[in-house]
Amino acid sequence: MADQWEYLPEECWESVFVRLGHNRYLEAPSLVCKRFHSISNRLRSSLTVSDPTVLLHGGISGLIRRFQQLKRIDFVEFHGDADMLLREIGRSGLNLEVLNLSKQRRLPVQGMMELGAKVKTLRILICSRLCFLQDSDLIAIADSFPSLTELDISYPEQDSGSLTKIGSTEDDCAVSGSFPGTVSDVGIAMLSSKLQRLCRIDVSGNHFISDRSLLSLSSKCDFLREIAARDCSLISEIGIALAIRHNPHLISLSVNGSKIPSSASSSSSFTIESSLICARALCTLDFSQMIISDDLLTSIIQADLPLLKLALSHCRGFTFAGISSLLCKYCSLNYLDIEGAAFLTDQSMLELSQYLHDLNFINLNSCSNLSNSAFFLLAKTCPYLEEIRMERTGIGKEDCPSDFKKNFQLQNLKLSWNKYLSDETLQRIAMVCPNLRSLDISHCWGITGEGIGHIGMNCCEINMLRVNGCGGLSNLGMNFGFSKLEVLYASESGIDNEGLRMISQSCRRLLCLNLEGCLGVTAKGVREVVANSKGLKEISLKKCCNVASDVIAWMVFSRPSLRKLIPPSEFVSTEKQREFFLRHGCWVLDG
Known part of the structure; x- marks a missing residue:
């Protein structure tokens, strides 16, 4: 039998490994033999580069030689010489398609230009939350990667108050369209003229771009189909209207918080x-945090769009009658976000439910008048629903309905900050959602181990659980469920040593454990869960003041899988200690 397995073609083994899913599941088979190691290396298509990653492997060159089929590289928590790494990637011959440079201090322009000269396959560039971004950076991006189809330059973090020229006011800059040291209309216009193949762009959070930028993008980029421009202070209704008029093939438009006057008060013909x-072709509309009138909803109805996704989160001005008419027209919606719609009640949801049959996502956060009836109604009448968000609502305030129906599609529930949520309601939710994979009940103070135990017993597929701030929760129940749990966030919860002992016995697949601020945890409990969780990769003990610091070294040496450890705040490591731990494969941060 062994010989038969040995001579299986590599294509068969590749098919087997592909079915494992996430890259992390390839680690174990890669240790079996050289052949499996080689196969798993070929299958890896993405890589996250951090400071420890580079230090552990002696530079990125070794990683590139090992994973020769990489299509995506993410620079996350990397604070070193990004220019040097980009040059190495350029010399590697990789057919890279996606590059994520988010959260860098500055754009590594020199390395990026050298990479662009050698790698012609890059199509997606993500530069979100850079500490500093300006027009010249946009020009460098366009010159380096003229074939980009997707670009994200959202939410640069520079202080806008210190970036205007001396002697120039913000109004002066707005008139000229140029803001020194920031991304402005001038930079967006030059970018638009150079990136002819651009299909999607996210310019959210760039406060010095105006309607001119939307006009440049929509008129110059013939293939542009998706625009995201959230939190752009100078974009108005006119800019949004011009973007729609100049690009009739736009399929996704996301704007929020812009200055949108009512049609009655607007003197412009561009509404x-x-x-x-x-x-x-508009399939996705996101008008979150705007004043939205029923007249605008009527215009959306009359436009007869192929609408599938609608987000009106924290919008004001529209009524139940307006949203009801819109949902009646677009009853094939699969995504609906009406967070903060205070007028919604259980009875109104009963009326709307007849139009929600095709939904697979709904966000009803902060709809405080909704309770158990609304939740179980959605589970019953929306057979394709995969995710429900009902944070800060009235779930648990009333008895659960007796005529419930199981929903086998529901996989993700976000129910945090529901002060009325009880063990009894959670038990019924567990019965209704047997295929649940992710549950967030953080800061639901009425939950105990009895209630969460029903989730573990009935929802056998759950792999992520968030119980942050659940002070009454000392364990995950007495039934030893959660056999597939991989991620547990339990910061500032009531989890204690006995709870950790039970977790160590039942959650054998645990990869990530956050115990920040759990005062009932000591070194004894930590030792038990680390000893039994053979795949554990990350653990946080920040603010666990009753955990002795001498357990840190034991954890690093006794659990080879551990990659990231946040020790108690009292633990202060020296640079030599951190390097020593890192050589053993674990990044120990400051608590």
């Missing part, structure tokens, strides 16, 4: 209402 009739 969203009058422009929607030009839209032919």
Whole structure:
């Protein structure tokens, strides 16, 4: 039998490994033999580069030689010489398609230009939350990667108050369209003229771009189909209207918080209402945090869009009658976000439910008048629903309905900050959602081990659980469920040593454990869970003041799988200690 397995073609083994799913599941088979190691290396298509990653492997060159089929590289928590790494990637011959440079201090322009000269396959560039971003960086991006189809330059973090020229006011800059030291309309215009193949762009959080930028993008980029421009202070209704009119093939538009006057008070002929009739392909509309009138909802209805995704999170001005009419028209929606719609009640949800049959996602956060009836109604009447968000609502305030129906599609529930949520309600939820994979009940103070135990017993597929701030929760129940749990966030919960002992016995697949601020945890409990969780990769003991610091070294040496450890705040490591731990494969941060 052994010989038969040995001579299986590598294509068969590749098929087996592919079915394992995430890259982390390839680690174990890669240790079996050289052949499996070689196969798993070929299958890896993405790599996250951090400071410890580079230090552990003696530079990125070794990683590139090992994983020769990489298509995506993410620079996360990397604070070293990004220019040097990009040059190495450029010399590697990789057919890279996605590069994520987010959270860097500055854009590594020199390395990026050298990479662009040698790698012609890059299509997606993510530069979100850079500490500093300006127009010249946009030009460098366009010159380095002229074939980009997707670009994310959202939410740069520079202080706008210190970036205007001396002697120039913000109003002066707004008139000229140029803001020194920031991304401005001038930079977006030059970017638009150079990136002819651009299909998607996210410029959210760039406070010095205006309607001119939306006009440049929509008129110059013929293939542009998706625009995200959230939290852009100078974008108005006119800019949104012009973007719609100049690009009738736009399929996704996401804007929020812009200065949108009502149609009655607007003197301009360029209004969203009058422009929607030009839209032919809009599938996604996100108008979150705006003042949205029923007239605008009527215009969306009259436009007869192929609408599948609608987000009106924290919008004001529209009524139940307006949203009811819209949902009646677009009853094939699969994504609905109406967070903060205070007028919604259990009875109104009963009326809307007849239009929600095709939904697979709904966000009802902060709809405080909704309770158990609304939740179980959605589970019963929406057979394709995969995720429900009902944080800060009235779930648990009333008895559960007796006529419930199991929903085998529901996989993700976000129910945090529901002060009325009880063990009894959680037990019924466990019965209704047997295929649940992710549950967030953080800061639901009425939950105990009895209630969460029903989740573990009935929801056998659950792999992520968030119980942060659940002070009444000392364990995950007495039934030893959660056999597939991989991620447990339990910061500032009531989890104690006995709870950890039970977790160590039942959650053998645990990969990530956050115990920050758990005062009932000591070194004894930590030792038990670390000893039994053979795949554990990350653990946080920050603010666990009753955990003795001498357990840190034991954890690093006794659990080879451990990659990231946040010790108690009292633990202060020296540079030599950190390097020593890192050589054993674990990044020990400051608590």
